[in-house]
Amino acid sequence: MGMPQRFDLLVVGGGVIGLSVAWRAARGGLRAAVMDPAPASGASHAAAGMLAPVSEVTYTEEPLLRLGLASLDRWPSFAAELAADAGCEVGDLDYRDGGTLDVAFGADDMAALEEIAAFATGLGLPARRLTGRECRRLEPMLAPSVRGGMLAERDAWVDPRKVTAALLTALERRGVTLLRTRAAALETSAGRVTGVRPAAGGTVGADRVVLATGAWSGGPGGAGAPAAIEGLPPGILPPVRPVKGQIMRLRSPEPILGRCVRGTVHGSHVYLVPRADGELVVGATQEEMGFDTRVTAGGLWELLRDARELLPGVTELELSDAVAGLRPGTPDNLPVIGPAGPPGLWLATGHHRNGVLLAPLTADLCAGDGDPGLLKICSPLRFQEHR
Ligand code: FAD
Numbered sequence: 001m002g003m004p005q006r007f008d009l010l011v012v013g014g015g016v017i018g019l020s021v022a023w024r025a026a027r028g029g030l031r032a033a034v035m036d037p038a039p040a041s042g043a044s045h046a047a048a049g050m051l052a053p054v055s056e057v058t059y060t061e062e063p064l065l066r067l068g069l070a071s072l073d074r075w076p077s078f079a080a081e082l083a084a085d086a087g088c089e090v091g092d093l094d095y096r097d098g099g100t101l102d103v104a105f106g107a108d109d110m111a112a113l114e115e116i117a118a119f120a121t122g123l124g125l126p127a128r129r130l131t132g133r134e135c136r137r138l139e140p141m142l143a144p145s146v147r148g149g150m151l152a153e154r155d156a157w158v159d160p161r162k163v164t165a166a167l168l169t170a171l172e173r174r175g176v177t178l179l180r181t182r183a184a185a186l187e188t189s190a191g192r193v194t195g196v197r198p199a200a201g202g203t204v205g206a207d208r209v210v211l212a213t214g215a216w217s218g219g220p221g222g223a224g225a226p227a228a229i230e231g232l233p234p235g236i237l238p239p240v241r242p243v244k245g246q247i248m249r250l251r252s253p254e255p256i257l258g259r260c261v262r263g264t265v266h267g268s269h270v271y272l273v274p275r276a277d278g279e280l281v282v283g284a285t286q287e288e289m290g291f292d293t294r295v296t297a298g299g300l301w302e303l304l305r306d307a308r309e310l311l312p313g314v315t316e317l318e319l320s321d322a323v324a325g326l327r328p329g330t331p332d333n334l335p336v337i338g339p340a341g342p343p344g345l346w347l348a349t350g351h352h353r354n355g356v357l358l359a360p361l362t363a364d365l366c367a368g369d370g371d372p373g374l375l376k377i378c379s380p381l382r383f384q385e386h387r
Pocket residue numbers: 012013014015016017018035036037038039040041042043044045046047048049050051181182183184212213214215216229244245246247283284285324325326327328348349350351352353354355356357358
């Protein structure tokens with residue numbers, strides 16, 4: 001691969017996070033590279049693309065809400081700049097901002113929704129309570145048994161596959177090097193990270209290495225785990241674990257929803273994300289299954305069973321795709337972004353359920369552009385201190 005090479009910034013991992021970090025750096029004038037044997041094929045390929053900090057809100061997760069809102073604010077300019085750099089239109093990314101409608105069926109779900117709506121409005125967030133009739137007026141295809149809902153008006157959504165494709169094009173146009181190989185080890189010298197040893201051999205030198213390897217960021221795993229990146233003292237890599245999500249894509253001639261719809265059915269959560277071309281994304285399971293990415297009959301059955309409660313017409317649609325992805329989960333559900341300890345090493349991982357939403361903020365934080373208070377929330381050192 002024509003070694004040796006040296007870069008200002010080398011990003012290991014080419015999912016939505018790594019590609020966004022490299023793109024932002026290249027826009028800032030840095031000589032950047034991305035190393036990944038299969039870019040855009042991990043969780044970012046599976047993701048639904050909801051940009052939904054408000055409808056994901058829970059009482060215990062206010063820091064995550066702060067991060068989500070800060071990144072949602074960045075999405076319009078991120079999408080516009082990305083489209084311009086990739087030579088396409090914002091509409092080609094399927095970026096839309098019509099809000100998320102959370103619906104409830106039973107009395108318990110209604111009570112939970114009321115509490116969330118009160119919490120959200122108490123924080124000054126736009127969350128409108130709706131009757132069942134108002135929900136169906138917004139979305140006529142919804143089941144008649146919907147009792148009520150909450151419209152999180154600021155929430156948006158995007159097609160992550162189109163975003164990563166645009167990022168790859170934008171990187172190429174900005175002259176960013178894409179190294180299609182696995183990172184085997186980090187190179188260090190006098191305690192400083194100086195580059196990466198690719199599985200293909202040689203060394204790629206960099207002033208800064210950013211590890212953005214998603215669910216594969218967690219150091220040596222258990223049986224069945226892929227090889228960890230070597231070369232670091234123990235305790236530097238964060239406790240990231242894979243959280244499996246199965247998701248399916250259906251197709252109808254016309255969009256059958258105008259916005260994202262979520263609901264709780266028999267205690268499990270299901271969501272529906274419409275695309276402009278008639279695709280309807282139905283997601284997603286949450287399973288602790290290690291690095292297993294099999295799509296199972298049971299997983300798809302659960303999704304369809306629950307989706308049909310929300311939208312009875314769903315079973316008429318054509319099934320066009322079903323995949324499983326691995327979310328990079330952390331013990332506190334917050335991402336891990338920032339300097340990792342040894343000089344020259346940053347982490348940008350652990351985005352769990354919100355990596356698409358948080359991509360613009362992550363890219364800005366890695367470029368030194370963003371609220372230091374937000375960077376502190378994400379500090380990798382919060383895990384190292386307890387070891
Ligand atoms: P990934 O996309 O997994 O990329 C990691 C990359 O690292 C991979 O390409 C891999 O090949 C590479 N890699 C690993 N090891 C190495 C190595 N040693 N050397 C080089 N490269 C390596 N988020 C939202 O915001 N909204 C949603 O609606 C949403 N829906 C989701 C639905 C599902 C079913 C799933 C699974 C996730 C969903 N997410 C959603 C979460 C989101 O997908 C993730 O948080 C996000 O994709 C993480 O991006 P990433 O770049 O860190 O990881």
